[in-house]
Amino acid sequence: MDKIEKNLLKQIANIEKTPMGAYNIRENGKGIARNTTANIDIITKNDKPGIDIIIKPNTKNESVHIPVILTQGGLNDLVYNDFYIGENADVVIVAGCGIHNSTCDTAQHDGIHTFNLERGAKLKYIEKHYGEGEGTGERILNPKTIINLGEDASMEMESVQIKGVTSTIRETFANMEKGSSLVVSERIMTTGKQTAKTIFDVNLNGKDSSVHVASRSVAEDDSVQEFKSNVKGNNKCFGHVECDAIIMGNGRVISDPMIEANNIDASLIHEAAIGKIAGEQLTKLMTLGLTEKEAEEQIINGFLK
Numbered sequence: 001m002d003k004i005e006k007n008l009l010k011q012i013a014n015i016e017k018t019p020m021g022a023y024n025i026r027e028n029g030k031g032i033a034r035n036t037t038a039n040i041d042i043i044t045k046n047d048k049p050g051i052d053i054i055i056k057p058n059t060k061n062e063s064v065h066i067p068v069i070l071t072q073g074g075l076n077d078l079v080y081n082d083f084y085i086g087e088n089a090d091v092v093i094v095a096g097c098g099i100h101n102s103t104c105d106t107a108q109h110d111g112i113h114t115f116n117l118e119r120g121a122k123l124k125y126i127e128k129h130y131g132e133g134e135g136t137g138e139r140i141l142n143p144k145t146i147i148n149l150g151e152d153a154s155m156e157m158e159s160v161q162i163k164g165v166t167s168t169i170r171e172t173f174a175n176m177e178k179g180s181s182l183v184v185s186e187r188i189m190t191t192g193k194q195t196a197k198t199i200f201d202v203n204l205n206g207k208d209s210s211v212h213v214a215s216r217s218v219a220e221d222d223s224v225q226e227f228k229s230n231v232k233g234n235n236k237c238f239g240h241v242e243c244d245a246i247i248m249g250n251g252r253v254i255s256d257p258m259i260e261a262n263n264i265d266a267s268l269i270h271e272a273a274i275g276k277i278a279g280e281q282l283t284k285l286m287t288l289g290l291t292e293k294e295a296e297e298q299i300i301n302g303f304l305k
Helices: 003-013 279-286 292-304
Strands: 022-027 030-035 040-044 050-055 060-065 068-070 076-085 090-094 097-100 107-117 122-132 139-149 154-161 167-176 181-190 195-204 209-219 224-233 237-247 252-261 266-275
Touching: 003 068, 003 097, 003 122, 022 040, 022 050, 040 060, 050 060, 068 076, 068 107, 097 107, 097 139, 107 122, 107 154, 122 139, 139 154, 139 181, 154 167, 167 181, 167 209, 181 195, 181 224, 181 292, 195 209, 195 237, 209 224, 209 252, 209 292, 224 237, 224 266, 237 252, 237 292, 252 266, 279 292
Parallel strands: 022 060, 022 068, 050 076, 060 090, 068 097, 076 107, 090 122, 097 122, 107 139, 122 154, 139 167, 154 181, 167 195, 181 209, 195 224, 209 237, 224 252, 237 266
Antiparallel strands: 022 030, 040 050
């Protein structure tokens, strides 16, 4: 791999050498490297682009890396990845996409990921998106995540847009059974004229299921972000959605959190807070010798951490 490819993999998946465990690396619409283990199989789909990742029951302390990188302009890459996580497994999956576009043509990746967790399965899912390149062509990333949590299954999802993505629509849909839990941490940064739209749609179907969605974002310059969520409590359950955003320059953030209680024992909370960096925060850091820009960057990095 060349320097550009290596940097993209480092940014989105912290890969600087061949990863341990199972992995599948996709570049410009084609798989370029793969490894499986005794407990984790990766199978190429026959009917459409993508892979099936099959994790055996009771698999512990193993990981799967499935990063995607694009280094060509004019490419529209679509992939369907389906994950089957067996009963009582406990694993980590690292995904994400990085685009380097040095052309005037659009480079786009749409990833549709479906997770099926059996009873008692546990998953930590990390997905990072990143764009770079001196070209004028757009860098578009549209991730769609479909989550099906079986009884007592749990999933922790960390979704991060680092920088450089021209536009994105990020959709997450979840169906949750008895005793299952979902924790989502989303962090987004937009600058220039970039746009980002996030959609969360969660069905708390099972008794004692729970979800916690926390979205933090920074919109700089003339960028625009939109956050939409709808959590439906269809049983005795708990749901909490929070959206916190900082706007800078002419940045705009639209937040539309919605909750729907369809059961008398559904406990649902939503919160939204949008504002600018407080002047006293800047002043305090600048008295320590930081410039205003350095102070802003430190506050933003802490906010998005």
